[in-house]
Amino acid sequence: MPSYRPPKIATSEITPQQVYLRRREFLGAATLGAMALYSAGKASAAALSVIESKYTVDEKTTPLKDVTSYNNFYEFGLDKGDPAALSGDFKPLPWTIKVDGMVNKPGTFDVEALMKEFPIESRTYRMRCVEAWSMVIPWDGFPLASLLDKVEPLGSAKYVAFETVVRPEEMPGQKGIFQSLDWPYLEGLRLDEARHPLTLLAVGLYGETLPNQNGAPIRLVVPWKYGFKGIKSIVRITLTDREPKNTWQVTNPQEYGFYANVNPEVDHPRWSQATERRIGESGFFGAGRHPTLPFNGYADEVASLYSGMDLKANF
Ligand SMILES: Nc1nc2c(c(=O)[nH]1)N[C@H]1C(S)=C(S)[C@@H](COP(=O)(O)O)O[C@H]1N2
Numbered sequence: 001m002p003s004y005r006p007p008k009i010a011t012s013e014i015t016p017q018q019v020y021l022r023r024r025e026f027l028g029a030a031t032l033g034a035m036a037l038y039s040a041g042k043a044s045a046a047a048l049s050v051i052e053s054k055y056t057v058d059e060k061t062t063p064l065k066d067v068t069s070y071n072n073f074y075e076f077g078l079d080k081g082d083p084a085a086l087s088g089d090f091k092p093l094p095w096t097i098k099v100d101g102m103v104n105k106p107g108t109f110d111v112e113a114l115m116k117e118f119p120i121e122s123r124t125y126r127m128r129c130v131e132a133w134s135m136v137i138p139w140d141g142f143p144l145a146s147l148l149d150k151v152e153p154l155g156s157a158k159y160v161a162f163e164t165v166v167r168p169e170e171m172p173g174q175k176g177i178f179q180s181l182d183w184p185y186l187e188g189l190r191l192d193e194a195r196h197p198l199t200l201l202a203v204g205l206y207g208e209t210l211p212n213q214n215g216a217p218i219r220l221v222v223p224w225k226y227g228f229k230g231i232k233s234i235v236r237i238t239l240t241d242r243e244p245k246n247t248w249q250v251t252n253p254q255e256y257g258f259y260a261n262v263n264p265e266v267d268h269p270r271w272s273q274a275t276e277r278r279i280g281e282s283g284f285f286g287a288g289r290h291p292t293l294p295f296n297g298y299a300d301e302v303a304s305l306y307s308g309m310d311l312k313a314n315f
């Protein structure tokens with residue numbers, strides 16, 4: 001994604017999934033060690049008891065193996081296979097989230113306790129990465145609004161800021177020469193976006209607790225925005241009256257903004273956003289290519305949040 005790394009971008013963006021998979025096969029023995037780590041990570045997966053929800057889409061879900069092996073999680077490395085291969089030492093539990101700032105009842109909450117307190121819903125959402133690929137993922141989680149209600153935001157709070165954990169010892173992308181971004185990874189939403197019923201704190205996918213590479217134990221999912229808004233492995237949530245900084249905007253403000261609403265009419269400076277490659281389907285310009293929908297197909301639910309706003313200027 002960074003503009004100072006054009007060869008990386010070019011590869012991840014133009015590599016058709018089949019070639020990507022073949023290249024993985026080709027890696028052969030070298031991959032075995034990584035696969036061992038990967039299964040070690042998977043061993044901690046636990047079944048969740050989830051309730052069905054009305055949130056689903058009439059499209060094929062992306063196979064679990066693709067959802068868990070083609071990832072962006074720069075704390076573990078820049079290549080799509082790095083998060084699965086290099087997150088085996090990451091310990092997602094026990095885990096607490098600090099919620100502070102402009103609230104009546106700040107607190108530090110144990111994630112496992114939150115998972116008992118709030119019903120875990122199954123929600124299948126489209127996920128559209130700013131790099132023009134997409135998936136359909138059955139998440140399990142609870143609305144961010146449930147947690148916000150618990151801490152009682154003050155009337156003066158206008159935004160919500162999020163922070164990912166910093167653990168260089170467990171996250172190889174956070175140390176030494178593998179540094180890519182400034183840590184911690186940061187994200188933010190307007191308070192009304194954060195309270196929107198579609199906005200989810202995911203604790204699982206496909207009915208099991210989140211794999212490390214997908215942001216264990218708890219990550220944000222905002223389905224009408226580009227994937228980078230979906231911050232992983234969250235340790236802090238802060239209510240504020242100022243628009244929060246988000247990592248990709250800070251890294252490259254020409255290319256990434258605060259809002260990051262999926263919009264086929266506003267191209268990325270280096271590629272079109274009109275279509276997307278659906279991971280797990282074959283073909284680059286063929287069967288795997290889908291038109292990108294305004295607000296990722298969620299316009300009926302969320303377009304009113306932005307009425308009167310210039311969505312080209314607020315990209
Ligand atoms: N902390 C953190 N969160 C992150 C990222 C990251 O590098 N670090 N990548 C983002 C991007 S660009 C995308 S597309 C999604 C990918 O989520 P997935 O790997 O679960 O599909 O996570 C987002 N959340």
Ligand SMILES: [Mo]
Pocket residue numbers: 072128129130131226227228
């Ligand atoms: Mo992304």
